[in-house]
Amino acid sequence: MxxxxxxxxxxxxxxxxxIYAVMSVGMTVIYGVMKIVNLAHAGFMMTGAxxxxxxxxxxxxDPILAAxxxxxxxxxxxxxxxxxxxxxxxxxxxxxxxxxxxxxxxWLVLQNIGYLIWGNTDRSILTPRTLDLVxxxxxxxxxxxxxxxxxxxGCMALLEVALSRTWFGRSVRALIQNRYAGRIxxxxxxxxxxxxxxxxxxxxxxxxxxxxxxxxFDPDFGRPFLLRAFVIIxxxxxxxxxxxxxGALILALVETFSILLVPAEYQPAISFGLLVVVLVVLPGGxxxxxxxxxxxx
Amino acid sequence: xxxxxxLGKxxxxxxxxxxxxxVTSLLAGCSKKAAESEGIKIGVxxxxxxxxxxxxxxxxxxxxxxxxxxxxxxxxxxGNRKLPLKEIFYDDGSDSAKSAQLTERAMSSDGVTAVIGGxxxxxxxxxxxxxxxxxxxxxxxGAAASSIFAHGYQYAFGTLTPINLLGSTTxxxxxxxxxxxxxxxGLKIAMxxxxxxxxxxxxxxxxxxxxxxxxxxxxxFSEKFDLGGTDFSGLLQKVKQAKADIFLSDAHLQDYITxxxxxxxxxxxxxxxxxxxxxPEADARKALGDGVDYIFAGIWWSDKLPYPQVQxxxxxxxxxxxxxxxxxxAATAYxxxxxxxxxIQAAGSLDKTAIRDQLRKLEMKDSLVPGQVLKFGxxxxxxxxFVMVQNKPDNKVDIVYPKDAATGxxxxxxxxxx
Numbered sequence: 001m002x003x004x005x006x007x008x009x010x011x012x013x014x015x016x017x018x019i020y021a022v023m024s025v026g027m028t029v030i031y032g033v034m035k036i037v038n039l040a041h042a043g044f045m046m047t048g049a050x051x052x053x054x055x056x057x058x059x060x061x062d063p064i065l066a067a068x069x070x071x072x073x074x075x076x077x078x079x080x081x082x083x084x085x086x087x088x089x090x091x092x093x094x095x096x097x098x099x100x101x102x103x104x105x106x107w108l109v110l111q112n113i114g115y116l117i118w119g120n121t122d123r124s125i126l127t128p129r130t131l132d133l134v135x136x137x138x139x140x141x142x143x144x145x146x147x148x149x150x151x152x153x154g155c156m157a158l159l160e161v162a163l164s165r166t167w168f169g170r171s172v173r174a175l176i177q178n179r180y181a182g183r184i185x186x187x188x189x190x191x192x193x194x195x196x197x198x199x200x201x202x203x204x205x206x207x208x209x210x211x212x213x214x215x216x217f218d219p220d221f222g223r224p225f226l227l228r229a230f231v232i233i234x235x236x237x238x239x240x241x242x243x244x245x246x247g248a249l250i251l252a253l254v255e256t257f258s259i260l261l262v263p264a265e266y267q268p269a270i271s272f273g274l275l276v277v278v279l280v281v282l283p284g285g286x287x288x289x290x291x292x293x294x295x296x297x
Numbered sequence: 298x299x300x301x302x303x304l305g306k307x308x309x310x311x312x313x314x315x316x317x318x319x320v321t322s323l324l325a326g327c328s329k330k331a332a333e334s335e336g337i338k339i340g341v342x343x344x345x346x347x348x349x350x351x352x353x354x355x356x357x358x359x360x361x362x363x364x365x366x367x368x369x370x371x372x373x374x375x376g377n378r379k380l381p382l383k384e385i386f387y388d389d390g391s392d393s394a395k396s397a398q399l400t401e402r403a404m405s406s407d408g409v410t411a412v413i414g415g416x417x418x419x420x421x422x423x424x425x426x427x428x429x430x431x432x433x434x435x436x437x438x439g440a441a442a443s444s445i446f447a448h449g450y451q452y453a454f455g456t457l458t459p460i461n462l463l464g465s466t467t468x469x470x471x472x473x474x475x476x477x478x479x480x481x482x483g484l485k486i487a488m489x490x491x492x493x494x495x496x497x498x499x500x501x502x503x504x505x506x507x508x509x510x511x512x513x514x515x516x517x518f519s520e521k522f523d524l525g526g527t528d529f530s531g532l533l534q535k536v537k538q539a540k541a542d543i544f545l546s547d548a549h550l551q552d553y554i555t556x557x558x559x560x561x562x563x564x565x566x567x568x569x570x571x572x573x574x575x576x577p578e579a580d581a582r583k584a585l586g587d588g589v590d591y592i593f594a595g596i597w598w599s600d601k602l603p604y605p606q607v608q609x610x611x612x613x614x615x616x617x618x619x620x621x622x623x624x625x626x627a628a629t630a631y632x633x634x635x636x637x638x639x640x641i642q643a644a645g646s647l648d649k650t651a652i653r654d655q656l657r658k659l660e661m662k663d664s665l666v667p668g669q670v671l672k673f674g675x676x677x678x679x680x681x682x683f684v685m686v687q688n689k690p691d692n693k694v695d696i697v698y699p700k701d702a703a704t705g706x707x708x709x710x711x712x713x714x715x
Contacts, residue, residue, distance in 0.1 A: 001538060008563075012530040120350030122551060124584035131561050131588050142562035215527070216554045216584050220348060224527050259531030265492040265521040267531070 001260065004138045013249075013256035015145045018152035019210065020248035024229040024236075025159060026203030028244050031233070032176035033196040036086070037095050039103040041204050041229065042222030043110030048074060048208020049217045050114065053123050063125050064151055067209035071155075074205025078198035081106070086197055087190070093179065114219030124216040148210045155206055156245060159199075163241060172196055231275045237285030246286055250274075336383035337373060337647060339364070339637070340403030342414030342424060343439075347391025348525070351580075352550075352626045353416045356439055357386065359627030360413055362617045363634035373642050382638070385409060393423035400424040404431035410647050411435065413633050416626070417549075418442040418495045421455075428452035434653045436637055438630040441597075442494035446676040452653050454677040456629045456636065456666075460495050460547075463574060463595045464502020466683040467545065470595070470698045471569060472506070472513050479709040480542075480568060487518040487541035487567075489532055489556070491548050496521060499547040499573050517541050524549060529556045533563050547573035554584045561588050568710035569593065577686050577694040579623050590690050591711035593697065595683040598625035598666060601696050601704050602684065607665050628665050636661060636671060667702065 023045060030038045048070050055066035085106065089099050132143040163169035171192040174182035183189050208222065215221075228251065236247030251271060258270045282288060341360055344353035364382045367373065372381040385407055389396035396415065403409045404427055411434040415421030421440020428435035429450050437445070441457035474480040488503065490496035500519060507514055518539035522532055533556070536544060544567040548556060553575040560570075575581070576594025600611040600622050610631065614622045622628070640655035641647070656673060664671035666681045674680050685698035687707055695705030 005534060005538060009531065009534050012534075016528055016530070115346055115350075120346055120354065122351065122554070122580045122584070124554065124580070126584060126586050130558070131585070133562065133564055135564075140562075140564035142559075145562065214558070216551055216580070218348075218350075224525055228527070255528065256531045260535065263520050264489070264529075264532040264535075265523055267526075268523055 007139055009256055009260075011139065011141055013252045015141075015149045016256065017245075017249040017252035018149035018156075019207070019214070020228060020232055020252055021245045022152040022155050022203060022210065023207035023225050024232040024248060025156060025241055025244050026200035026207070027229050028233050028236070028241060029159075029172065029196055029203075030200035031095075032240075033172055034086070034099075034193050035092055035095055036089070036099045036103065038200060038204075039100065039226070040106040040110060041200075042226035043107040043114075044074060044077075044201050044204035045208035045211065045222040045225060046114055046217065046219060047077075047110060048205035049212035049221055050118060050123070050208075051205060052209035052212045053125055053217075056125050056127070063127060063209065063213045064147055067151060067206050067213075070205040070209040071202045075198040075202035077205070078201025079194060081201065082194045082197040087194070091179075091189075111219050118219060120218055122216045122218050125213050127213070130213070144213060148213060151210060152207075155203065156241075159203075159241060168192070168195060228271065231271055233285075234275055235278050235285055237288055240285070243286055250286075336381045337375070337641065338383050338385055338407070338409045339634075340385050340387065340400070340407065340409035340412040340414065342387045342389055342396060342399045342403060342412060343416055344391040344396075344420060345388045348551075349391040349417045349420065352439065352624075353388075353391070355623065355626035356416050356630035358614070358618050359438070359630030360384070360634050362614060362627070363631045363638075365617070366613070367634070367638055373638055375641060375647060376645050382634075387414075389414075389420060391417075391420070393419050396420040397423040397427065400427045400435070401431070404428070404433040409433065410641070410649065411637055411652065413438060413630070413637065415440045418445070418460075418493055421445055422494070425450060425453050432653075433649050434637070434640075434656060436633040436656075438633040439626065441678075442498055443678070444494045444498075446678040450677065452649075454636075454656055454673050456633045456671065456679055457597055458679055458681050458683060460498035460574075461502035461505070462680065463683050464499040464504075465506040466502075466685065466698075467499075467571060467573075467595050468503045468506035468510075468514070470593075470685045471543065472510055473698065474569075474707065474709050475513055479707070482513060484514050484542040484568065485517040485540065486514050486543045486545060487536045487539045488516060488520070489529075489536060489544075489546045489548075490519070490521050491552065492521040492523050495573075496547045503545065514543070522552075524552065526552055526555065529559050530563065533559055533565065537563065537565055541567065543567055543569045545571050545573075548575055550575055550578060550580060554581050557581070557585055557588060557592070561585070566711075566713050570711065571595075577624065577688055582688075582692060587690060589688050591688060591708055593685055593687040593707070595685050596625050597683065598628040599684050599686055599694075599696055601686075601694075602665070602667060602702060603704075604665070604669055606663055606669075610665055632661075632665055632671055635664075636673075667699075 027038050027041050030036055051070050052063045052066040055061050056063050129144050134141045134143045171187045174187050175192055232247040232251050235250055236243030259267055343357045344350055364384055368381045372379045387399040389399055400412055403412050413436050415424045415437035416439030418440050421437045422445055425445045429452050434452050436454045438456045441460045443459040443461055475482050490500045553572040571593050574596055576592045581589050611622050614627055636659055640652050640659055643655040644651035661671040667684050668681045684696050686694050687697045688694055696702050697707035
């Protein structure tokens with residue numbers, strides 16, 4: 001493999017990591033604050049993809065702009081779902097069977113609503129940018145992937161700023177660290193949980209809208225991405241946003257480069273092998289290494 | 298406490314609603330059975346939801362068109378009675394386990410005379426174990442892997458030519474381009490095949506032809522990939538490194554769209570490119586625009602075949618569904634019903650073994666398939682030739698091989714895009 005080939009692959013892995021991060025971070029914040037494993041995440045990604053499709057087809061707006069609109073729309077959807085369903089779940093420090101079943105059921109409902117509205121036809125978004133290439137000397141990059149990457153990284157950066165610089169962010173971090181201590185120091189747990197759930201769903205919608213520009217989709221869309229999101233959040237630590245970014249990068253690098261050493265048919269085995277190894281060796285994910293280091297210092 | 302009492306309050310109502318739903322569906326099932334006592338019951342097990350929902354729906358439409366036409370003509374002559382065909386439809390949701398279970402239900406408790414089912418190799422394989430167990434004829438119009446027909450089953454039939462023939466016809470077509478001087482001899486081939494029997498058969502077909510015709514081409518790369526992939530950049534990088542002249546993949550529709558999109562985005566180009574049986578689908582054109590130009594595919598059927606019965610079928614299908622016939626899916630399903638109907642009439646009874654025997658002897662000479670003759674081989678699978686089509690600019694698709702069915706000249710090697 002030449003150096004140029006290596007660079008091309010590295011860029012492909014980085015672009016993939018951006019997408020992986022934005023599709024996983026919504027699950028992480030919801031789990032961190034509410035200890036809910038959001039199995040309906042795939043369903044919201046699917047509806048995000050259709051949201052971008054409808055905005056593009058009916059309003060002729062750019063799908064990337066549609067992804068930004070999806071943030072607001074799915075935030076409100078998340079708030080509504082929380083008010084209708086999630087707030088009735090008993091609060092818990094760990095994932096409960098009720099929350100798992102509720103989210104799984106919601107995923108099935110979303111999927112079937114998708115079949116009712118859009119049928120089982122594959123849809124895709126074809127814009128003049130879809131097949132455009134950017135040539136940087138011998139390196140070739142898909143301009144659409146680049147735009148999607150920038151949008152994804154932008155979303156992650158905004159989330160990081162929101163979590164570190166705002167009262168809401170501080171409340172979220174407090175609840176991630178210790179729900180009861182957070183309540184003692186005056187954090188409004190109910191309101192923070194509601195906003196966090198909205199935020200998590202908003203990220204699922206944005207991820208779905210961005211993915212729709214790269215892949216064709218149907219109401220079953222999101223399932224393979226959900227499995228990867230699990231790997232990423234376990235890798236990054238279940239409650240760490242920066243850990244998710246690192247987990248996404250590791251998974252993208254492993255998936256992209258491992259294929260050069262082993263046949264492509266083993267690609268899923270490598271991803272899930274990595275998940276098993278991390279669960280056994282580092283159950284707290286990579287973020288637990290940082291925490292350990294901080295404690296030692 | 299408040300939350301748990303809320304759930305508890307509605308638990309009884311929920312349980313009552315579920316019970317009511319179960320009772321209602323049982324009663325509906327009983328009345329349905331009574332209503333279906335007259336006529337020849339044909340089980341149709343197809344995916345109309347899930348991953349394979351779209352081609353499964355097309356196949357269902359082909360089946361229903363044939364049933365409608367047979368019934369409009371007065372039904373089938375069975376002994377001294379004329380009986381209509383009655384379809385009992387089951388949606389397997391693209392789930393192999395459910396597909397097998399529904400086929401078993403159709404054959405055991407629902408008492409069908411025959412089953413038509415199994416779109417895709419995976420679903421067809423799951424269903425294929427049932428026909429011999431219940432001694433009920435089963436015709437698959439959508440599963441072509443030869444492994445399904447390699448077990449010596451006596452009641453299993455298929456209206457799709459085996460995939461290894463797709464591989465060998467693809468190689469034969471490329472060989473014909475060498476003979477015509479359009480491609481040079483000794484070109485290198487890279488293959489990326491889906492990790493299913495479909496992909497394995499396709500690869501074997503190509504390798505077999507190459508072994509029988511040494512010197513034409515050389516395979517420099519061959520690797521499998523998993524169905525439903527989200528990223529093929531690593532695999533395509535390996536293909537790029539192989540520095541091949543021809544890229545042959547075998548993929549289902551979604552993977553074809555994803556892989557071709559990434560292929561273009563990687564700036565790759567080969568003298569010839571194919572995704573096996575995928576290529577001319579409208580969905581791919583919609584997803585990739587002119588990015589699918591010059592891709593060639595081996596398909597079981599085309600509405601451009603120059604036979605009058607094909608033109609009639611295409612017109613009937615459009616009148617029946619309101620849509621143009623998009624691909625081969627409906628045609629092979631339509632032929633499965635016609636073959637079964639011919640066998641039932643020839644048997645003169647609804648005896649399943651007699652119908653099976655007539656299917657074995659059947660030779661339908663006005664068929665829609667390439668060559669116009671549909672005949673099941675000793676293993677139950679048909680063996681007609683594939684037609685090779687090529688996508689061309691301006692949404693055009695031409696049959697380019699065999700010559701006697703060609704509607705346009707093949708463009709080879711494919712031009713480098715601007």
